[in-house]
Amino acid sequence: TTTNFSLQFNNKVSNEIKIEPKDWMPDDYRKTLIRQISQHAHSELVGMLPEANWISRAPTLKRKAILLAKVQDEAGHGLYLYSAAETLNITREEMYDQLHSGAAKYSSIFNYPTLTWADVGAIGWLVDGAAIMNQVPLCRSSYGPYARGMVRICKEESFHQRQGFEVLLTLSKGNDYQKAMCQDAINRWWWPSLMMFGPPDDQSPNTLKSMEWKIKRFTNDELRQKFVNVCVEQVKVLGMTLPDKDLKWNEDKKGYDFGTINWDEFYQVLKGNGPCNTERLETRKKAWEDGKWIRDAATAYQQKVS
Ligand code: FAQ
DSSP states (O other): OHHHHHHHHHHHHHTTOOBOTTSOOOHHHHHHHHHHHHHHHHHHHHHHHHHHTTGGGOSSHHHHHHHHHHHHHHHHHHHHHHHHHHTTSOOHHHHHHHHHHTOSOOOGGGGSOOOSTHHHHHIIIIIHHHHHHHHTGGGGOSBHHHHHHHHHHHHHHHHHHHHHHHHHHHHHTSOHHHHHHHHHHHHHHHHHHHHTTOSOGGGOTTHHHHHHTTSOSSOHHHHHHHHHHHHHHHHHHHTOOOSOTTOEEETTTTEEEOOOOOHHHHHHIIIIISTTHHHHHHHHHHHHHHTHHHHHHHHHHHHHHO
16 A cells, blocks of 8 residues: 555665665655756756857867866766656656756756856856765765766766866966956856855755655755855965855854855846846757757667667
8 A cells, every 4th residue: 555655665765775766656755856856957958058168268278178078077967867867757858848948947057157267167166066065965865866876976076176176276376367367256156156055944945855855965054054164265275265254153053154145146047037047048959959850860760770
């Protein structure tokens, strides 16, 4: 009976036994996973666009090769995640439709523009840094295919984060113009990076249930706080500053207090009103349409050989 299945499910979750695709699971657990994993996958795909903007203008051949590899990694992450979501009984076509129609979200962060080369560094350091903070705990997610996929993704994200930091470190040792470019990129990416962790816990409708199901292991605010603590130290190595005059060590919580996040901006970006929402979605849809001929050819070939 459903009650028995439900008991088994709860037992597995509380004993840290992974839930696998063929196991019984509550409908809402499945729905939540499909929502989170597919939106994560969409973020990886759309996330390629801001940085890809600099592939043709990278300052050296070495930087170009590194950036190309990083952007390709993001495509790979998208593919692992779509595969993980497919095990929950949704097709890739359905997921793409949801992305292209605007029914599914992707991370707010990718709706900001990449104005200078330093943005490539800031994305690696801050955006990939925030992604790692959020995703390392997802390696322990209760759903097996998601948890396993996250292991490799996190290894690659660590390399991305370091390459970004190294881009900024190089700029920070450069001339006055390069230093200013580095600081400007940090200033523009800092607050949107904090928004990546999602709304504050008391305004996050999904956190409670996702924590109970061990899909999420930490709340949005907990991860945001860890990220702030790490960045405050790392920015010192760059000899730069974070654009927040309210950053202050708080001995009681053994972490840094920080200024107020502009949640109005966050919700505007979610509604489609960020600086690059339209451009990102259009680019993504065009890539999909431009690829139609190869999908058609592959399907025709498959029919011929089978
Ligand atoms: N942007 O109740 P919660 C990357 C939505 S990293 C847009 O707190 P939840 C790597 C949320 O979906 C970025 N929407 O939701 C990379 C929900 O709306 P819904 C991707 C956001 O799920 C680097 C509503 O607000 N990472 O791609 C955002 O418990 C460089 C209420 O929020 C992941 O997806 C946001 N920032 O917690 C790639 C990690 N925050 O769905 C290329 C996995 C919240 O009900 C280059 N995901 N919303 O319509 C998660 O950990 C969670 O889904 C959270 C949100 C923490 C993002």
